[in-house]
Amino acid sequence: MDKPQHSAWRRRVHEIVYESDTRAGRLFDIILVGAILLSVLIIMLESVKSIEVNWHMELKIVEWFFTIIFTTEYALRLISVTKPIRYATSFFGVVDLIAILPTWLSIFLPGAQFLLSIRVLRLLRIFRILKLAHYLSQAEILKQALAASQRKITVFLVTVTTIVIIVGSLIYVIEGEAHGFTSIPQSIYWAIVTLTTVGYGDISPKTPLGQTLASLVMIMGYGIIAVPTGIVTAELTQIRHKEVSGQSCPACSLQGHDVDAVHCKHCGAKL
Numbered sequence: 001m002d003k004p005q006h007s008a009w010r011r012r013v014h015e016i017v018y019e020s021d022t023r024a025g026r027l028f029d030i031i032l033v034g035a036i037l038l039s040v041l042i043i044m045l046e047s048v049k050s051i052e053v054n055w056h057m058e059l060k061i062v063e064w065f066f067t068i069i070f071t072t073e074y075a076l077r078l079i080s081v082t083k084p085i086r087y088a089t090s091f092f093g094v095v096d097l098i099a100i101l102p103t104w105l106s107i108f109l110p111g112a113q114f115l116l117s118i119r120v121l122r123l124l125r126i127f128r129i130l131k132l133a134h135y136l137s138q139a140e141i142l143k144q145a146l147a148a149s150q151r152k153i154t155v156f157l158v159t160v161t162t163i164v165i166i167v168g169s170l171i172y173v174i175e176g177e178a179h180g181f182t183s184i185p186q187s188i189y190w191a192i193v194t195l196t197t198v199g200y201g202d203i204s205p206k207t208p209l210g211q212t213l214a215s216l217v218m219i220m221g222y223g224i225i226a227v228p229t230g231i232v233t234a235e236l237t238q239i240r241h242k243e244v245s246g247q248s249c250p251a252c253s254l255q256g257h258d259v260d261a262v263h264c265k266h267c268g269a270k271l
Helices: 003-018 023-046 049-054 056-079 084-088 091-105 112-129 133-148 150-175 184-195 208-238
Strands: none
Touching: 003 023, 003 056, 023 049, 023 056, 049 056, 056 084, 056 091, 084 091, 133 150, 133 208, 150 184, 150 208, 184 208
């Protein structure tokens, strides 16, 4: 096969397995989602003892059938991009690899196939498959807002960590081992559960001073929960809405480009 024909073949494969703008690509993606759902269902059924005993061989055959399909798909994704390493190390590239490895590893490590439930993460592709450009746009905006909020949220988490360490140490001194607070780490666990208003109830203060401290921590928890929400919301209001296309980069497979983009914003390849 000469080079032009080879390039045309790769472009066609890329168009089908990465994009949903064409009828073939859309059909491929819909079939892929169906296969992912069925494969996850098979793994769940295999974990049920009564079903596994009666249908062991059938479940194994179906499991290997899906693994071969996903392995072929993974290979097609690698050979249809000009920079396969970038795809292989991307989020979806890693998920796609993990989705097929457990079955192959189960040949040497019995029980590894139950890790195949990771395949459910591949359903994130449904946003591209159904070509919900509106949702893709919102996802991009949320991503930008979270990135912009990273430093503020880090400071917030450091502050919360400091608070729970201080509160945990105080409640340990106030209550002591007699009331179930046998160590500072366990007391810190109580402080986290109380501050986040989860309240498991497995350990609780018994003294009036300890209960007073717990009440203050609970009230503080309501205010603290609202902080990260406010940080992200503030960033969201500053980000201008941008429409996102469903086109995928032929070199690194990155998605989420602007509708008028000519080159990939990650690797610079022509779209």
